Amino acid sequence: MAPPVKQTRMSATERRELVLAAASRAFARDGYHGTSTDAVAREAGVSQPYVVRMFGSKSRLFADVFDRAMSRILDTFEPWFDGVAADPENDESWLPMGVAYTQLLEDRDLLLVMMHGFTSGANPEIGALARDWMSRLYTQIRTRTGCSPERARIFIANGMLLNTLLAMQVPEHAGQDPALEELAVCAFGNTLDAAGSEN
Amino acid sequence: MAPPVKQTRMSATERRELVLAAASRAFARDGYHGTSTDAVAREAGVSQPYVVRMFGSKSRLFADVFDRAMSRILDTFEPWFDGVAADPENDESWLPMGVAYTQLLEDRDLLLVMMHGFTSGANPEIGALARDWMSRLYTQIRTRTGCSPERARIFIANGMLLNTLLAMQVPEHAGQDPALEELAVCAFGNTLDAAGSEN
DNA sequence: CAGACTAGTAATCAACTGATAACATGTCAA
DNA sequence: TTGACATGTTATCAGTTGATTACTAGTCTG
Numbered sequence: 336m337a338p339p340v341k342q343t344r345m346s347a348t349e350r351r352e353l354v355l356a357a358a359s360r361a362f363a364r365d366g367y368h369g370t371s372t373d374a375v376a377r378e379a380g381v382s383q384p385y386v387v388r389m390f391g392s393k394s395r396l397f398a399d400v401f402d403r404a405m406s407r408i409l410d411t412f413e414p415w416f417d418g419v420a421a422d423p424e425n426d427e428s429w430l431p432m433g434v435a436y437t438q439l440l441e442d443r444d445l446l447l448v449m450m451h452g453f454t455s456g457a458n459p460e461i462g463a464l465a466r467d468w469m470s471r472l473y474t475q476i477r478t479r480t481g482c483s484p485e486r487a488r489i490f491i492a493n494g495m496l497l498n499t500l501l502a503m504q505v506p507e508h509a510g511q512d513p514a515l516e517e518l519a520v521c522a523f524g525n526t527l528d529a530a531g532s533e534n
Numbered sequence: 535m536a537p538p539v540k541q542t543r544m545s546a547t548e549r550r551e552l553v554l555a556a557a558s559r560a561f562a563r564d565g566y567h568g569t570s571t572d573a574v575a576r577e578a579g580v581s582q583p584y585v586v587r588m589f590g591s592k593s594r595l596f597a598d599v600f601d602r603a604m605s606r607i608l609d610t611f612e613p614w615f616d617g618v619a620a621d622p623e624n625d626e627s628w629l630p631m632g633v634a635y636t637q638l639l640e641d642r643d644l645l646l647v648m649m650h651g652f653t654s655g656a657n658p659e660i661g662a663l664a665r666d667w668m669s670r671l672y673t674q675i676r677t678r679t680g681c682s683p684e685r686a687r688i689f690i691a692n693g694m695l696l697n698t699l700l701a702m703q704v705p706e707h708a709g710q711d712p713a714l715e716e717l718a719v720c721a722f723g724n725t726l727d728a729a730g731s732e733n
Numbered sequence: 734c735a736g737a738c739t740a741g742t743a744a745t746c747a748a749c750t751g752a753t754a755a756c757a758t759g760t761c762a763a
Numbered sequence: 764t765t766g767a768c769a770t771g772t773t774a775t776c777a778g779t780t781g782a783t784t785a786c787t788a789g790t791c792t793g
Contacts, residue, residue: 343759344758344759344760344769344770344771345770345771346769346770347769347770350770350771364656365567365656365657366565366567366653366654366656367567367568368564368565368566368567368568369566369567369654369656369657371749371750371751372750372751372752373749373750373751381771381772382771382772382773383750383751383752384751384752384753384754384771384772384773384774385770385771385772387751387752387753388752388753388771392751392752393750393751393752450653450698451653453698453701453702454565454649454650454653454698454701454702455565455568455701456701456702456703456704457563457564457565457568457701457703458564458568462702462703462707465702466702466703466704466707466711466714467711469699469702469704469714469717470711470713470714470717471713473713473714473716473717474713477713484716484717484719484720485720487717487720488695488717488720488721491695491717492691492692492694492695492721493691495691495694495695495697495698496687496690496691496694496695498694499649499652499653499694500668502652502653502654502655502656503652503653503655503661503664503665503668504655504656504661504665505655505665505668508661508665512665512666512669514669514672514673514676515665515668515669515672517672517683518668518669518672518683518686518687518690520683521683521684521686521687522687522691542789543739543740543741543788543789543790544740544741545739545740546739546740549740549741570779570780570781571780571781571782572779572780572781580741580742581741581742581743582780582781582782583741583742583743583744583781583782583783583784584740584741584742586781586782586783587741587782587783591781591782592780592781592782
């Protein structure tokens with residue numbers, strides 16, 4: 336028999352961070368409906384009721400996770416817009432944004448949570464949140480670079496393609512399909528190595 | 535008391551079509567995990583066990599719905615590729631594909647089912663199916679138009695943006711947000727009227 | 734018209750889910 | 764040290780879900 340271990344406790348904010356990180360991984364993998372609060376709890380190493388009470392409800396937990404993800408994504412883009420602003424209608428000016436995206440690929444969960452949030456638009460709460468963040472993203476691109484709507488549209492479209500390919504786990508499976516491989520190389524460029532083939 | 539009504543029955547294939555159409559609407563709205571077999575059954579006007587037994591399982595039902603959607607999407611694009619093939623590296627050559635997409639907007643469920651299938655890539659069965667169809671789509675674009683990988687990538691990226699905006703219900707809510715409105719107009723062009731504002 | 738087949742339903746179930754309530758334990762200020 | 768509060772857990776629950784079984788009724792053929 337081991338003697339009773341003296342349990343040390345965590346501050347609420349610390350634990351909250353832990354749960355949010357776990358929830359981010361879980362939601363990134365299986366989306367809002369595909370993730371149970373119990374799955375989040377197990378991933379965070381706490382009890383399921385604690386997760387619910389900490390955030391009030393599953394939907395509020397997702398909203399928090401989604402907000403954080405979007406906030407970080409916009410923050411990651413932020414410093415790179417300056418380079419684009421000089422000549423925003425030129426294709427080449429946007430190349431640095433690819434670097435920004437490569438940074439985001441280091442924590443894919445952010446992009447996957449974004450995508451799951453966007454495709455849960457039929458849910459009224461999530462839908463309103465998603466549209467609001469999409470609006471902020473578009474506005475940030477336009478105002479920071481001074482580009483045309485068309486340029487901003489192209490940038491977002493490329494992002495949506497990359498997110499979709501990530502959600503489909505194309506990087507992990509590209510080797511099994513030449514056509515998919517070609518598309519992946521074309522879409523991710525050199526960053527593919529960082530993105531896939533870890534598994 | 536009404537006398538017992540003589541019930542007429544439907545052929546299995548007829549009923550199957552009905553259920554597939556109902557499932558398509560339901561899955562388009564709420565995705566794979568967000569849709570219960572009971573919801574599909576109610577939408578189709580049949581009992582829940584009948585839906586399950588007719589397709590074996592929920593996942594096989596989704597696979598059927600997804601297959602049909604992708605098949606129809608590719609068929610819709612098919613005849614329009616000829617126009618692109620003449621000069622596939624020219625932006626303007628691709629304009630007719632916008633018309634093809636407008637046709638697809640008449641039954642948005644196809645595009646939404648596609649999107650939900652793509653973003654359910656973490657599910658092994660759905661993921662494999664999704665990647666296979668993405669591969670087919672890419673291959674069809676390349677071989678039918680003779681375009682470069684980059685051109686095909688752009689076409690798919692634009693499609694993913696439109697699908698995402700649809701899933702977010704942007705057309706229905708664009709009026710509430712000028713930035714979103716601008717993006718929607720830029721992305722959907724004239725087809726926006728057909729797409730949104732019905733509600 | 735008999736019997737085999739087909740098109741369906743009602744009843745039921747075990748597993749899961751989000752949420753609540755009651756309780757236990759660590760921590761810190763007075 | 765004590766008591767108030769913050770950090771957690773266990774027990775529990777009602778509703779939902781996908782699936783199975785058993786049953787009913789229309790339809791078609793010989």
